[in-house]
Amino acid sequence: MPEFDLDNLKKTWQEHKVEPKYSNTEIEAMLNKSSRNYVKYILWISIAEFLVILCLNIYYTFSSDDAGSFIKMLEKLGVHNTLKLQADFAHLYFVLKIISLLVTAFFVIRFYQNYRKIHVESNLKKLILQIIRFKKTVNLFILINILLLLAFTVVLTVFSFIALAQQSIHLNHPTLIGFIVGLVVMTLISVLLIWVYYRIVYGIILKRLGKNLTELQRIDNQEL
Numbered sequence: 536m537p538e539f540d541l542d543n544l545k546k547t548w549q550e551h552k553v554e555p556k557y558s559n560t561e562i563e564a565m566l567n568k569s570s571r572n573y574v575k576y577i578l579w580i581s582i583a584e585f586l587v588i589l590c591l592n593i594y595y596t597f598s599s600d601d602a603g604s605f606i607k608m609l610e611k612l613g614v615h616n617t618l619k620l621q622a623d624f625a626h627l628y629f630v631l632k633i634i635s636l637l638v639t640a641f642f643v644i645r646f647y648q649n650y651r652k653i654h655v656e657s658n659l660k661k662l663i664l665q666i667i668r669f670k671k672t673v674n675l676f677i678l679i680n681i682l683l684l685l686a687f688t689v690v691l692t693v694f695s696f697i698a699l700a701q702q703s704i705h706l707n708h709p710t711l712i713g714f715i716v717g718l719v720v721m722t723l724i725s726v727l728l729i730w731v732y733y734r735i736v737y738g739i740i741l742k743r744l745g746k747n748l749t750e751l752q753r754i755d756n757q758e759l
Contacts, residue, residue: 563659563754566747570666571653573744577673578646580736585639592632609695612714613704620698627694631687638683642676659755666748670741677733681726688722 605624606616614620649669653662695714699706706714 563662563751566751567653567662570662570744570747571650573740573747574646574650574653574669576740577737578643578650581639581643581646581676585636585643588636588639592636605691609698612695612699612706612710614695614698614702623698624694627690631690635683635687638679642672642679645672645676659751663748663751663755666744666751670744670748673737673741677730677737680733681729684725684729685722688718688725692718 605628606621609620610616646669649665649672653665653669
């Protein structure tokens with residue numbers, strides 16, 4: 536019985552020509568369809584986020600719980616709960632909610648436009664550019680949400696100090712330091728939670744979309 540030669544078997548296997556199962560055109564069509572589905576998923580998620588924010592805004596419009604929590608925090612700093620303070624905060628909070636809603640709505644529309652542009656009839660180079668543009672839009676959406684959180688925190692902090700100044704309240708050093716440290720810690724935690732959320736929800740889809748983009752670019756280079 537002849538001796539089994541593993542090295543010779545490997546060499547024979549490597550020299551064996553394997554015909555590709557799919558042509559570049561078929562792979563391109565599948566990647567196009569897959570990419571369109573990934574964009575659709577992000578569109579659905581963004582619509583869900585918009586609806587959640589809308590429902591929360593409607594809820595807090597008829598509920599004073601959220602405003603009451605902030606006012607109570609100011610009372611702990613020595614601020615008197617006046618009708619003017621409540622009215623000023625209500626107006627400010629309403630503006631912040633509208634800004635948040637408008638930003639989310641803007642990106643929902645942008646995602647929908649991107650979804651409409653990525654269709655099977657697109658040529659390869661146009662499809663690649665559309666995917667790159669879409670990924671940039673998603674990354675901008677994530678960045679804008681983090682910046683909005685920071686901006687809202689700054690606005691509420693300024694509002695707090697204005698309320699203190701209007702009532703001629705001077706915080707002692709330990710209280711002021713505690714207030715600032717607590718604010719910074721809560722902001723950092725909120726930013727981290729937002730980043731983790733988008734990293735998980737959007738990151739997984741963007742990673743798969745990135746693989747599609749790499750494969751499409753490889754096919755494009757082969758056709759040059």
